[in-house]
Amino acid sequence: MTGPARPCRRWVTLVTAALVATGCGGQGEPGGPTRLVVFAAASLTEAFEALASDFEAAHPGVVVDLHLAGTPTLVFQLREGARAGSVAADVVATADDASMRDLVEAGMVLRPVVFARNRLAIAVPPGNPAGVGGVADLGRPGLRVALADPAVPAGRYTEEVLARAGVEVHRPSREPSVKAVATRIELGEADAGVVYVTDVRAARGRLEAVAIPGAGVVARYPIAVTAGTEQRQAAEAFVAFVRSASGQEVLAGAGFLASAGEPVPG
């Protein structure tokens, strides 16, 4: 090989090696870390971030790749992934039963189990400047209210609460996720909104809660291992961790209610 061509060859080798290295992920490669993709509903943000790091600490060699979004978005992405013939996630945790049921029907998940419950609360800025006392006050004309869009579970739960109380909110802003509702109130753009109690807890003082009396609607969070996962062992270990005492402690710390661990009704 002539002079100038030799460095060219070296470059080609380097680039190819780099591509191969990045292309092959840690998935199932002997000697590399195991990558576990976990889909979780937006309202599980703080809790699952803690659970993920605890799990990684307990299981060296496993990296948890956490994807947080509104439940419908997670479902959509799983569906699209399945159509493309690949698996988008190994574990999925939704904010309602109905979505999980759809996934079961589609044959995409195995044996979901409820691992936590949540309650709704009215969130207001610190000091409650608008003086919101309860659900009935949400119907006050002139009050700026933010609510989750019925497309997401939190929105549906909110509609139930309002319907049960016979309250009609005047021109609410419908946010794409419950976290967006919280942000709207934190920024001072909304006087009040309906979020999960866990969201108020996660806001660490930037939000105050006004309790919704009565039994209230309780949100149920199921979790399941996906059917097509290639990390079955790690995935099942994660689910078990979430349901374990230490996992439940983390969830309780974030404000979630415990669950009896019942399977999702079919």
Add this chain to the structure above:
Amino acid sequence: MRSPRSALALGLALPGAALLGLPLVALVWKAPWSRAVELLAEPGALTALRLSLVSSMVAAALTVVLGLPLAWVQARVAYRGSGLVRALITLPIVLPPVSGGVALLLAFGRRGLVGQWLDRGLGLGLPFTPAGVVLAQTFVALPFLVLTTEAGLRALDTRLEHAARTLGASRAEVFRRVTLPLLAPSLAAGAALSWARALGEFGATITFAGNVAGRTQTLPLAVFLALQGDPESAVVLSLVLVAVSVAVLVGLRRHWAPGLVR
């Protein structure tokens, strides 16, 4: 018989045309035509469409009112810092719309730099109102109007304005009878572009104005939310956006793209 050179030109242009055309074709192909009427008849859809049309038109008009003086200064007046102002004008194009929305909140939100005075003093809030939608749309669309009009002004032969003055026209008359009519095509093109941009605006709108059905839920917002629950509805609503845009732009092409009209 096409010459080989024009065949080559066509071939090179094909990928660009395909990139623009294929998504549109897919949209039409995969639309749930059987459910289309039902989905469109939903009150939310029609309200969102009306809000989109009205707000984008108002926003386009505002860009002309705000942008024409700005374009004039940039084209005709030499001043220090004009380079900086040019960068400022281009900013909304470069800035991701959501970031634009965040910035608007920080300026005009209820706790914003200016917004707090509006709120406390006048009880005027922009987020959650159609006015807020118009503000967000005007913000993102203004650069299009300014840049197009500025180019038009620079291309104008100022000697025609001198000739008008020697004939007895005051500066105001020169502007009204000579400059403006000659500027009209550029102005129209700028307004058309800015209207189109305003119509499609999403990120800044949802961040700043929120998503209040009937007041700030424009069609792009409706599409986004529909995607969460009913993707077929999202497709149909997107088609409506496309159809409206195409109808207006094609219908007005004589005014904003005179070169294209045979």
Add this chain to the structure above:
Amino acid sequence: MTAGLSAAVGARVGELRLDVALDALPGEVVAVVGPNGAGKSSLLRALAGLVPLCAGRVVMGDTVLEDAATGHRLAPERRPVGVAFQDRLLFPHLSALDNVAFGLRCRGVRRAEARRRAAEWLDRLGVGHRAVSRPATLSGGEAQRVALARALAVEPALLLLDEPLSALDVEARAALRRELRPLMAGAGVAVLVTHDPLEAMTLAGRLVVLEHGRVVQHGTPREVAERPRSPWVAELVGVNLLAGQGRDGGVELAEGGWLAAPGAGRGQVLAVVHPRAVAVHRRPPEGSPRNVWTGRAEAVELLGDRARVRVALDGRPPLVAEVTPAAVTDLALDDGGEVWVTVKATEVRVFPA
């Protein structure tokens, strides 16, 4: 105070310093001529108010249009002027009729009346049939006529024409020139900028010659033609102009050689030799003419029934001779061979520089 134009224009236009005094009585047509870059157009623009004065004063009738000393300045639209520009500058978005009516409408004339008068002017200039056409569809000549109509329609006290016929071919120019004379005989002052000597000579009552922003000569066309004061003017009027030192019996030319000319006074002089007085021979001439020189024919220009031959002479400035076209062939003047040139001493006119 005369009700005419009295202008002393001191202005800076780019690199050029303009320093011109110009006076005209009502009804006069003054032609401003000069080489390219002399400042002719700038002068017009200064009179129109498009270029500010840094010194001087422009008065039209009783109105002071501009006074650099006091800072008083009337904006162009307030001046009683009408301008026809070199590039026409017709408004592309208006029809010919509306172009011509523009000035009238700006001065408060109602639309219908303005259009009526505009139509009359278009007719007077022979383009009435193009009234509804847009400038882009007009031919060069038609556009020029519309531009003139536009300036004339406002019946200005000061009419300023910048090369009004330049874009036309020879015939069209001749035709329009004839038509323009009566039209310009209005009550006002007309200042005409041109580089066409024929235009200047036939349309103007007075000539002002500008070079490098200054007036080098002025007078009636005849005066200027008979006594050109600069090579450019000589070229303009088509004569040979030679500078030199006068002696008894002749002129010692600045560029070398002796020119026999009776009646040449002492001192710096200018000698004018009309091309017709220059005779060209192929052989040494007979008789004893006092001015005989040898040289080579350089350039031959045919002008209809005449021909002009430029002869480079040994050791002295060249001369332009006028001969018949037949002579060009007979003498084979284009072969570059040696020729003899004679000038009768009596046909040399000498005057003080």
